[in-house]
Amino acid sequence: MNAAVLYTLMGVGLFSIGLHGFLAQPHLLRKVLALNIMGSGVFAVLMATAWRGPQLPPDPVPHALVLTGIVVAVSATAFALALLRRIHTATGRASLPEDTAA
Amino acid sequence: MQGHPAANIPLSEGQPGGCSVRRLLALFSWALVLVLAWAALSLPSHSPGLVDFVHAELEHSGVVNPVTAVLLNFRSYDTLLEVGVLLLAVFGVWALPRERVWGAPLGAPVAGPVLHTFVRLLAPLMIVVGGYLLWIGAYAPGGAFQGGAVLAAMGVLVWLSDLAPLPRFSRWDMRMALLLGFATFLAVAGGVMVGGGRLLEYPRLWAGSVILLIETALTVSIACILILLFLGGVGEKRRATEGVREREAKQ
Numbered sequence: 235m236n237a238a239v240l241y242t243l244m245g246v247g248l249f250s251i252g253l254h255g256f257l258a259q260p261h262l263l264r265k266v267l268a269l270n271i272m273g274s275g276v277f278a279v280l281m282a283t284a285w286r287g288p289q290l291p292p293d294p295v296p297h298a299l300v301l302t303g304i305v306v307a308v309s310a311t312a313f314a315l316a317l318l319r320r321i322h323t324a325t326g327r328a329s330l331p332e333d334t335a336a
Numbered sequence: 337m338q339g340h341p342a343a344n345i346p347l348s349e350g351q352p353g354g355c356s357v358r359r360l361l362a363l364f365s366w367a368l369v370l371v372l373a374w375a376a377l378s379l380p381s382h383s384p385g386l387v388d389f390v391h392a393e394l395e396h397s398g399v400v401n402p403v404t405a406v407l408l409n410f411r412s413y414d415t416l417l418e419v420g421v422l423l424l425a426v427f428g429v430w431a432l433p434r435e436r437v438w439g440a441p442l443g444a445p446v447a448g449p450v451l452h453t454f455v456r457l458l459a460p461l462m463i464v465v466g467g468y469l470l471w472i473g474a475y476a477p478g479g480a481f482q483g484g485a486v487l488a489a490m491g492v493l494v495w496l497s498d499l500a501p502l503p504r505f506s507r508w509d510m511r512m513a514l515l516l517g518f519a520t521f522l523a524v525a526g527g528v529m530v531g532g533g534r535l536l537e538y539p540r541l542w543a544g545s546v547i548l549l550i551e552t553a554l555t556v557s558i559a560c561i562l563i564l565l566f567l568g569g570v571g572e573k574r575r576a577t578e579g580v581r582e583r584e585a586k587q
Contacts (some may be wrong), residue, residue, distance in 0.1 A: 286385075291402075295406055297403045309424075312566070317432070320432045
């Protein structure tokens with residue numbers, strides 16, 4: 235069991251926790267947070283695949299992919315939050331009608 | 337609580353589904369953990385990946401830092417599209433109707449003399465750090481996104497501490513600043529095709545300068561885009577306390 239395996243399992247755990255939250259929580263802000271946790275899990279797995287042992291430098295390609303992914307996640311989150319505020323202003327609710335009815 | 341309704345959205349709103357649905361979801365999530373863990377652990381532990389290709393071509397990339405070489409030379413297509421995504425997010429936020437008053441908590445006049453003095457000291461330092469991160473990206477971890485993020489944080493700090501108004505992003509020169517990074521990147525990407533190269537294939541001799549030019553333009557645009565995304569649909573609010581003052585005047 236080395237550091238890469240530990241990080242991979244942590245990433246898998248984060249992704250699953252995030253997906254569970256995304257499906258189980260009706261509040262849209264919680265859904266946005268859950269999506270971000272899922273993303274963090276994916277990034278952790280990618281970073282773990284970049285590890286090539288204590289002596290060698292890590293693989294730069296997954297590192298670059300994660301950097302790109304973080305920026306995309308930030309911008310998508312900002313847009314999602316703007317949409318959430320708009321939904322709340324328009325309907326007075328912060329959840330989708332399908333979730334509220336259930 | 338007074339103020340804008342969106343300032344206080346109760347997190348408890350909406351009840352999670354019934355007991356059986358929740359149990360099914362939990363079961364599904366645990367199954368997912370096991371399947372994903374099994375898939376991840378069955379991957380070969382030592383795969384060469386693309387490391388050897390990157391290090392073989394690194395001397396032609398114009399930079400020394402392999403991550404920057406991948407981001408802005410070998411896979412610059414990703415970065416070009418990423419800046420496009422940032423711009424799309426801004427367009428999306430702008431396309432939503434503006435909310436006239438943006439109330440507490442972010443717009444609250446919390447800025448005391450300590451915060452004022454601190455931000456005054458911090459702001460010039462953050463500009464230097466942002467520039468340094470941009471420059472060092474060629475040799476060590478750093479680059480346009482890191483530098484732009486520090487500059488954006490400075491802009492947000494200055495705005496929140498009510499030290500200076502933000503520039504109006506509806507002005508044409510500010511819109512140009514938003515587009516500068518993407519436009520420069522696109523111009524370089526297409527420009528190299530005039531000399532007979534392929535899309536985004538920089539001339540080897542000039543690769544370092546081309547990357548620095550793109551990254552400088554990107555830093556400016558990213559800082560502006562991140563500030564705008566932080567402001568969200570605030571529209572023309574130039575001072576943090578403007579919304580609060582308007583509300584107080586109404587009451």
